[in-house]
Amino acid sequence: xxxxxxxxxxxxxxxxxxxxxxxxxxxxxxxxxxxxxxxxxxxxxxxxxxxxxxxxxxxxxxxxxxxxxxxxxxxxxxxxxxxxxxxxxxxxxxxxxxxxxxxxxxxxxxxxxxxxxxxxxxxxxxxxxxxxxxxxxxxxxxxxxxxxxxxxxxxxxxxxxxxxxxxxxxxxxxxxxxxxxxxxxxxxxxxxxxxxxxxxxxxxxxxxxxxxxxxxxxxxxxxxxxxxxxxxxxxxxxxxxxxxxxxxxxxxxxxx
Ligand code: PGA
Numbered sequence: 001x002x003x004x005x006x007x008x009x010x011x012x013x014x015x016x017x018x019x020x021x022x023x024x025x026x027x028x029x030x031x032x033x034x035x036x037x038x039x040x041x042x043x044x045x046x047x048x049x050x051x052x053x054x055x056x057x058x059x060x061x062x063x064x065x066x067x068x069x070x071x072x073x074x075x076x077x078x079x080x081x082x083x084x085x086x087x088x089x090x091x092x093x094x095x096x097x098x099x100x101x102x103x104x105x106x107x108x109x110x111x112x113x114x115x116x117x118x119x120x121x122x123x124x125x126x127x128x129x130x131x132x133x134x135x136x137x138x139x140x141x142x143x144x145x146x147x148x149x150x151x152x153x154x155x156x157x158x159x160x161x162x163x164x165x166x167x168x169x170x171x172x173x174x175x176x177x178x179x180x181x182x183x184x185x186x187x188x189x190x191x192x193x194x195x196x197x198x199x200x201x202x203x204x205x206x207x208x209x210x211x212x213x214x215x216x217x218x219x220x221x222x223x224x225x226x227x228x229x230x231x232x233x234x235x236x237x238x239x240x241x242x243x244x245x246x247x248x249x250x251x252x253x254x255x256x
Pocket of ligand 1 (some may be wrong): 011172176177217218219237238239240241
């Protein structure tokens with residue numbers, strides 16, 4: 001049995017205003033109170049809702065972690081529209097999603113900029129949730145494993161072993177995101193194991209064992225348990241089903 005604490009993280013994407021986000025996190029809390037010490041829950045609202053959600057978490061002493069969906073790698077500067085790591089730290093963000101396929105596809109993220117963001121997140125004391133995953137074409141050509149391994153290696157270039165041991169990786173096949181299609185749990189587990197082995201090759205078996213690998217892509221209450229019961233899958237990164245307290249809580253319960 002692994003010692004890794006399961007994690008269920010909600011990626012709210014471009015949904016929820018500051019007010020709506022505050023209500024959602026309260027509702028989640030009402031549903032999950034008894035999971036606190038057994039599953040780590042994280043919500044990742046849009047930047048504009050981080051403050052209100054953070055305030056609810058603080059005032060109500062919720063055991064829910066806070067994450068951002070992206071970050072710039074510089075400390076400050078003339079980068080119109082960007083958000084610096086320390087701005088997130090001040091709002092008590094513990095996590096940052098880095099390299100989500102939507103950032104890679106629509107907003108120009110590359111393995112190089114993903115690597116810079118990973119460094120910035122670690123250097124500021126936060127933990128990256130590194131997203132990797134293949135396109136349908138790569139999947140159909142049987143190239144998933146080598147593609148994903150390459151993404152992990154590139155993202156972790158220059159990362160220290162001490163940092164790597166806190167890393168969270170989310171394996172999200174692009175063709176499974178928002179589509180209702182998923183790989184089989186065995187396929188997800190194979191890639192999760194391969195991701196763990198890649199981290200192990202870089203930083204040793206101890207780090208490989210402490211890194212948490214999540215599955216993401218059309219995770220719903222109906223299928224969550226299948227994925228989360230796989231030995232190398234330590235949790236889920238959830239999009240659409242994270243926007244309702246009940247479905248998010250049901251998924252969190254499947255991690256037990
Ligand atoms: P989905 O999104 O659960 O809506 O498929 C997952 C993600 O993109 O993180």
